[in-house]
Amino acid sequence: MSARVVVADDQSAVREGIVMLLGLLGVDVVGAARDGDEAVALVAEHAPDVVLMDLRMPRCDGVEATRRVRREHPGTQVVVLTTFDDDASLFAALRAGARGFLTKDASGEEIVQAISAVLSGDAGLSPAVQRRLLEHMAAGPAVPPPTFGQYPGQYPGQDQEQGRGRIQELPDGLTPREAEVLALIAEGLNNAEISRRLHVSPATVKTHINNLFAKTGARDRAQAVRYAYVRGLARAPGTDVT
CATH class of the missing domain: 1.10.10.10 (Winged helix-like DNA-binding domain superfamily/Winged helix DNA-binding domain)
Known part of the structure; x- marks a missing residue:
């Protein structure tokens, strides 16, 4: 597929494995980052189409890196690829601007499908994540997504x-x-x-x-x-x- 991608993951073996897998699937990996700061720097240097972003990384985590990428380089989309699929991680990443969310047990085909989806303007969410979003929507305000600053006046830092x-x-x-x-x-x-x-x-x-x-x-x-x-x-x- 014609997509230029940056991979961000602090674990060398995981990062190199993802890069190799994407290369075999015809994805052009233009950079690999060890943390969020490196990811943002590589986006500024290469202007990729998509960043595959881990969440738990040193110095600058994936949520903050996603927020910076989407704010400073809006032409680059973010697909989260993480071990952690708890609600806190999911909703924090989506609020930061991620358009896709996969866990690391996703297949290469699923990763490519998510990249293709966000490039076409859709959301690249795994079926399990989609179900959880629907469950939260169906539950209504009694069970709100676990996000920060959701309601006016919830904390003094709100603008x-x-x-x-x-x-x-x-x-x-x-x-x-x-x-x-x-x-x-x-x-x-x-x-x-x-x-x-x-x-x-x-x-x-x-x-x-x-x-x-x-x-x-x-x-x-x-x-x-x-x-x-x-x-x-x-x-x-x-x-x-x-």
């Missing part, structure tokens, strides 16, 4: 002047989910309570907390709460939301 649901740029490379976890920490919730609130596993919550601690420089929850207040990601008790 009220720019309209409903529009989110300001998050500081220090925080992802929307990490900022949401940080806001819940500021509310006084423990890991188990955050897990239940967001409908994700305790292990996933712990991963988000470790990531946000590293990005904010917080050594403990008290410092994280202070950061949230100072950066406007949470409101101190008794503060009205305007």
Whole structure:
């Protein structure tokens, strides 16, 4: 197929395997990145049609890299190719601008089909992902997708002047989910309570907390709460939301 593709994955064996597979299927791989920063740089250099983007990568994760690619290079589409298919990963990637979402057990044919779909203006979603999206839509507002800043006034960093649901740029490379976890920490919730609130596993919550601690420089929850207040990601008790 006539598509120019960048592959982004932090695991060398996986990255090289995907590049080889795509080459055998006639896809022109113009670059391979080890993290999100490299992916964005390769997009700027080669202007590919599509990036196959892993989500969990060092320095700059796949969600943030997707957001940057779609903002800075709107002619390039993003198809997520990840091991993680939890709702948090799915909806964060879609909100960041990904048009496709596959897990790494996808066949070469499925990957090529997803690339072809996004190039034609469609969504390159696996059948399992499509079912989950339909289930969320059918469930209605009682079971909203686990996304950050979905409702006006949900957190102080939301840009009220720019309209409903529009989110300001998050500081220090925080992802929307990490900022949401940080806001819940500021509310006084423990890991188990955050897990239940967001409908994700305790292990996933712990991963988000470790990531946000590293990005904010917080050594403990008290410092994280202070950061949230100072950066406007949470409101101190008794503060009205305007």
